[in-house]
Amino acid sequence: MRYRTQDTIAAMATPPGSGAVSIIRISGRMALAIGSAMTGVEPVPRHAHLCEFRDADGEALDRGLLLYFPAPNSYTGEDVVELQGHGGTVVSDLVLASVLARGARAAEPGEFSLRAFVNDKLDLPQAEGIADLIASGSEQAAKAAYRSLDGRFSARVNELQAKLTSLRVQLEAWLDFPDEELELNDTSKFETEFDAAIGDLEVLVGQAREGTVLSNGIVVVIAGPPNAGKSSLLNRLSGYDAAIVTAIPGTTRDALRESLSLDGLPLTVVDTAGLRRSSDPVEIEGMRRAQLALEGADRLVWVTDIRANLTATITEVRDLAGDDAEVTVIQNKVDLVTEEPGRTENDGITAIRLSALTGEGVELLTEHLKALAGYRGDSAGTFSARTRHVDALKRTEHYIRDARLQVIRTLALELAAEELRQAQSALSEITGEITTDDLLGDIFSSFCIGK
Numbered sequence: 142m143r144y145r146t147q148d149t150i151a152a153m154a155t156p157p158g159s160g161a162v163s164i165i166r167i168s169g170r171m172a173l174a175i176g177s178a179m180t181g182v183e184p185v186p187r188h189a190h191l192c193e194f195r196d197a198d199g200e201a202l203d204r205g206l207l208l209y210f211p212a213p214n215s216y217t218g219e220d221v222v223e224l225q226g227h228g229g230t231v232v233s234d235l236v237l238a239s240v241l242a243r244g245a246r247a248a249e250p251g252e253f254s255l256r257a258f259v260n261d262k263l264d265l266p267q268a269e270g271i272a273d274l275i276a277s278g279s280e281q282a283a284k285a286a287y288r289s290l291d292g293r294f295s296a297r298v299n300e301l302q303a304k305l306t307s308l309r310v311q312l313e314a315w316l317d318f319p320d321e322e323l324e325l326n327d328t329s330k331f332e333t334e335f336d337a338a339i340g341d342l343e344v345l346v347g348q349a350r351e352g353t354v355l356s357n358g359i360v361v362v363i364a365g366p367p368n369a370g371k372s373s374l375l376n377r378l379s380g381y382d383a384a385i386v387t388a389i390p391g392t393t394r395d396a397l398r399e400s401l402s403l404d405g406l407p408l409t410v411v412d413t414a415g416l417r418r419s420s421d422p423v424e425i426e427g428m429r430r431a432q433l434a435l436e437g438a439d440r441l442v443w444v445t446d447i448r449a450n451l452t453a454t455i456t457e458v459r460d461l462a463g464d465d466a467e468v469t470v471i472q473n474k475v476d477l478v479t480e481e482p483g484r485t486e487n488d489g490i491t492a493i494r495l496s497a498l499t500g501e502g503v504e505l506l507t508e509h510l511k512a513l514a515g516y517r518g519d520s521a522g523t524f525s526a527r528t529r530h531v532d533a534l535k536r537t538e539h540y541i542r543d544a545r546l547q548v549i550r551t552l553a554l555e556l557a558a559e560e561l562r563q564a565q566s567a568l569s570e571i572t573g574e575i576t577t578d579d580l581l582g583d584i585f586s587s588f589c590i591g592k
């Protein structure tokens with residue numbers, strides 16, 4: 142993203158198409174002059190003025206409200222003027238064209254929010270919270286995004302930052318008075334403080350992880366031998382007959398994707414063609430697509446008939462997906478045998494007995510998937526977060542743990558102070574005190590125009 146904050150920018154803030162109103166937003170040094178030239182109004186700050194919007198020839202294009210928010214008390218921190226007109230595509234385009242003809246530049250996606258960030262109106266988690274709120278696909282995700290936008294995530298990060306500063310100050314003080322003998326037990330109070338900081342971080346990492354899952358969801362691919370009940374399981378999870386089910390092996394050909402929500406956890410489930418030796422070109426293509434789907438999976442759910450041998454199945458799955466494969470085995474059709482639904486652990490691979498036909502035991506699978514995603518469902522404390530936040534928090538934790546060891550094991554105070562400095566620097570990447578233009582470009586260019 143070009144980083145030009147001198148120009149005055151303008152864009153439609155409402156979605157394209159016809160609606161009750163359309164809002165054109167102008168931000169920058171010329172905003173007031175352009176607004177006045179369009180309407181002939183000398184606006185009172187934060188008052189709605191009913192007026193006509195005119196083009197350069199003085200012809201009225203629309204009648205609506207003009208609002209003026211002088212710097213710094215506006216969304217961007219700059220002078221902002223909003224023209225709220227009737228929501229027709231053509232008329233709003235004409236008004237916007239006239240604003241641009243008077244010297245404003247068309248805003249790029251997210252440029253208003255970028256200016257708000259540059260002018261300290263928002264920090265990065267808040268800006269990201271805005272984008273997440275707009276994009277949120279479930280009630281839980283929307284609430285979590287609002288908590289980030291509200292600044293709750295940033296507040297937690299800042300509290301931690303303050304704790305680290307206090308630790309660093311104490312370490313530096315020790316360093317500055319080298320003559321004073323250090324008793325080994327002096328380190329115990331440090332130990333308490335380090336442990337408190339690490340405890341806070343662990344909670345924060347957990348919540349941030351849950352936040353990323355809320356925004357991104359997880360992809361589960363259902364695979365396995367033909368006729369095992371894969372499509373039946375997809376139908377059971379999605380709650381309707383999304384896929385064709387028949388008693389004929391080789392029914393499913395195309396990979397079928399369904400998006401659903403498990404108590405607010407966004408889940409994409411992909412049903413695939415049964416894997417077996419075949420000479421049918423359509424079926425072979427189906428299996429190729431199944432393999433492709435497997436590569437994009439966060440979790441592989443391998444469905445077999447409960448009458449098949451479990452040990453052999455697990456060996457087969459390990460051969461196919463590798464030792465550290467993220468796979469859950471489903472022993473389907475439990476209704477046909479005397480065993481009850483349930484789960485077993487087999488050398489790191491969970492196997493769940495259930496019936497896709499009757500629904501018995503399916504909740505064992507949904508609970509298992511939620512637990513794997515780190516999703517508790519009581520998202521009250523969760524805020525929307527991104528992978529970059531989780532990465533930065535984990536690096537912070539790593540540095541703090543190192544610093545703790547330096548102090549407690551070896552009294553290497555200088556090294557510990559340096560580790561803490563690195564921890565703080567990793568943490569400040571989250572709030573955006575330390576950022577690169579590339580990162581800002583990535584974040585803000587994903588916004589919509591006019592935001």
Ligand SMILES: Nc1nc2c(ncn2[C@@H]2O[C@H](COP(=O)(O)OP(=O)(O)OP(=O)(O)O)[C@@H](O)[C@H]2O)c(=O)[nH]1
Nearest residue numbers: 367368369370371372373391392393415474497498
């Ligand atoms: N009794 C019983 N039958 C089931 C169960 N799940 C599926 N079936 C039956 O098994 C047959 C195959 O089911 P599908 O869901 O089409 O199996 P699939 O794994 O998708 O099969 P392909 O697409 O051919 O690979 C159908 O006749 C289903 O009704 C179950 O839990 N219990």
Ligand SMILES: [Mg+2]
Nearest residue numbers: 371372392393
């Ligand atoms: Mg099928």
